[in-house]
Amino acid sequence: MLIVLGIVVLFIIVIYAVSTIEKNTETQQSQNQSIKLQWNIDLNSGFLLAQKSNKLVFVDFYADWCGYCKELDENTYTDTYVQQRLAQKYVLVKINVDQNPDLASKYKVYGLPTLVILDANGNEIKRQEGYVTPSELLNII
DSSP, rough: OHHHHHHHHHHHHHHHHHHHHHHHHHHHHHOOOOOOOOEEEEEHHHHHHHHHHHEEEEEEOOOOOOHHHIIIIITTTTTTHHHHHHHHHHHEEEEETTOOOOHHHTOOOOSSSSSEEOTSSEEEEEEEEOOOHHHHHHHHH
């Protein structure tokens, strides 16, 4: 009888340990999930959203042929911490300079990628030209 009781207690302890491990794994997975960044392609719409949400505007000037622009998309914008910070503080806008040369000229974009942080009225606050790693971008934003 004592052996049976010991087996039952051991069985209960194992079940409890397994369920605790599963809950911790689920919590870690939910914390590591990427945020899908919502990019606008119209700068004026970005300004309106920024005014309504009291956020700044983060503009990524890029071109389809730009290798460093693709690296930014694949390596930097996929970082969980970068995604969280961008989603919390900014309205995001991507401007293709080949399709919008007037905006590239207005914001003095001479190299790609160029990242520009603007207030909701279009005034430049900060600028970064060239590729940046996730940690470098986190220091900027």
